[in-house]
Amino acid sequence: MTDQALTRAEAARLDIEDKLSSFRERFYIPDGTLYFDGNSLGLLSKDAEASVQRALDAWKTYAIDGWTKGPEPWFHLPETLGGLSAPLVGALPSEVIVSGSTTVNLHTLLATFYRPTGTRTKILADRENFPSDLYAMHSHIQLHGRPDEDLVLIEPDENGLMSEQTIIDAMQDDIALILLPSVWYKSGQLADIRLLTEAAHARGIVIGFDLAHSIGALPHELHDIGVDFAVWCNYKYVNSGPGATAGLYVHERHHDKAPGLAGWFGSDKDRQFDMAFPLTPARSASKWQLGTPPILATAAIAASLKMLHEADITAIRAKSLQQTSYLRKLLTHFVIDADLGGNIRTPIEDSRRGGHIAFEHEDAVQLAKALRVEGVVPDFRPPYTLRFAPAPLYTSYQDIYDAVMIISDLLKTGRHHAYSKERDVVS
Template sequence: MNTEKTYAAYLDQQDDLKSFRDEFYIPNNTIYFDGNSLGLLSKRAEQSVESILNSWKRYAIDGWSEGAQPWYYLSEKLGSMSCELVGAEPEEVVVTGSTTTNLHQLVASFYNPEGRKTKILADELNFPSDIYALKSQLKLKGYDTSHLIQVKSQDGNTLNTQSIIAAMTDDVALIVLPSVLYRSGQILDMKTLTYEAHKRGIIIGFDLCHSIGSIPHHLSEWGVDFAFWCNYKHLNGGPGSVASLYVNKKHFGNEPGLAGWFSSDKEKQFDMEHTLTPAQNAGAYQIGTPHLLSSAPLLGTLELFQEAGIKRVREKSLRLTNYLMELIEAELSGYGFTIANPKDDAARGGHVFLEHKEAARICKALKTDGVIPDFRTPNGIRLAPVALYNTFREVWQTVKILKTIMVEERYNKFENKRGVIA
């Protein structure tokens, strides 16, 4: 392992994505390793917001049909711009809602308990919002929350494929799992899980919040029934940006569980009939008027991903996280850290997850020294070196800063307690 700074500089020089850093606003004197929670603003996203504002200024109501990006078709257009990121056909993806409201929509649409098949299978490590949504959907269908089965983790950080498969019993109607776990960054084997679910007649969907824009997916090829994700993490769509969903085309033509006039076939929508004619694509899972101003940044940011290509993004991301783990092992052994993310490339998402008993205050010390990580309760530090705007030099500097914090016990100045927002 070469721990020299010159080696980091050499890796940056070899980086064929290095020009993309200039596309972003990097906060001054900051190493931003939190792009897995909120990605940075790009100049293209800023321009695309301006262009939507200008179309409002210029066309007023006619902005729905006029201008470079008629608003009426924008959600579908952004869906088609995202389809390569998830390995889907253009009409299988639409930009709409929020992660959590999309999950509500998809469960309302795909959870059809019948006979013995009444249960929903999830896991005990998923982000809480998903679990809250699943429990409330069960209640809406008249079931108590014992109908939610949560696969257990053996080590508190990862899930075992065989344990998930073993939980696919014949009383399960629907499975909802994350693609990448938000704490440990483990990638679940979506292909195998989909195959095994379908063998048992179970519908399966994935939450792609932590994988979208970070790893490639092949949702159509794997036959995944549905997926949903936010666009504000690796895709840099901005705080509260509109989310996305994917529905496999074999399900087209069905009525959405939660309908609204934007679920309609576009040609029929303004007929104002009280009987819905659902769109024959993923657009059917929209509900009301799209949030144009919070969709707008995606026009710019998805263009950047089309230029970079998800394959190159993933290759660099793996090199960055691998370099980070190697430096941590070389420089920080004996300081109480555990690398708690999977180490092999096939199972590691876009961030490194360190556990330490002083994690909350180590994060505060890192922030004071210009490195932005995030803390995940009770003892986790997430570090996400992002392929489009972070460098190998920043990885090297971060480990150096972290070592100083540990050697000088700088974290002692802080309380080992999370802030209101972590």
């Protein structure tokens, strides 16, 4: 890198060139903060705030009639939002529903798709997946009375990355179902969804993905690839608030399947208020809903999705790649090559990188605390990962530059050693 490329003036120039820069002013960025935790909780936008206010106004004005009246009637909202989410995951509108939480949706889909039979009894997953997914899969193994060995967990390689080939080699005749993340939450590695899906299907195995760390950060092609099912949350790059209602996708070739777990919101909407038994399920992904949608937790999603469409996911991905690459270059120059320690676990290739950078440092806990105090918000994942997610809708290149300068200065002066090595309760 030339000297010019490493200056703050260059960061300012990149901001001027940035076609998405105007979105930043539509977000509330906490005062004095360089926010890099959009991969855990995206920031509130003014659009989302207004959308939540509209939901409160509808409740105030229409009371029970809010289900069918008002600007965004609640009864069909999960389907409407499913349609709005579909382009982000590359699905048909009927294949997506906004419902539940990531973990709950995973349970409903495991209950539908994991049916150990004959010699096909095992679930294939990986040790680096988010713990909630591992707990969910383990609980289904137990529900079916299967031994723990039926949860086959692939280990990462010596660089902390997952090898697609190792996963494919483990797709044996005893595997009934595979669940993998699209982007590994700690390393930021992006999975080759097409390669893995084609390999699974060639061996007669059902495959699903957890898109929590890729939805809103990069485009997907779930339908065309033929992925069987997927789940995700809307509170990271979709910016719809803590605990926002999540999403799920089921390929249309499975829409004749009965939901493994059922509830009345999975009804054919025209029949739901017949209150009849047994259930007449919807003929779309809608059937994987359970109970009443939490409207206030769903209210921000329409506005947030519209903003993503306005920005365009291809442009978002292009900026995300440029920003993570820029962050890597600065961290490499000002920290790693400056002998201040640390390394970057996230793959360098664009095709293998999601939306965040995993910087590993032996002082990660102390750094995480010192950075918060000095206005930089990454997050910490044990044992020594700091994750930095530039969110293309609101992170500037100058934010990235300033954050790296603070990291480098902390390490040079050792100020972070003043903080305890115990991680915070929520980190």
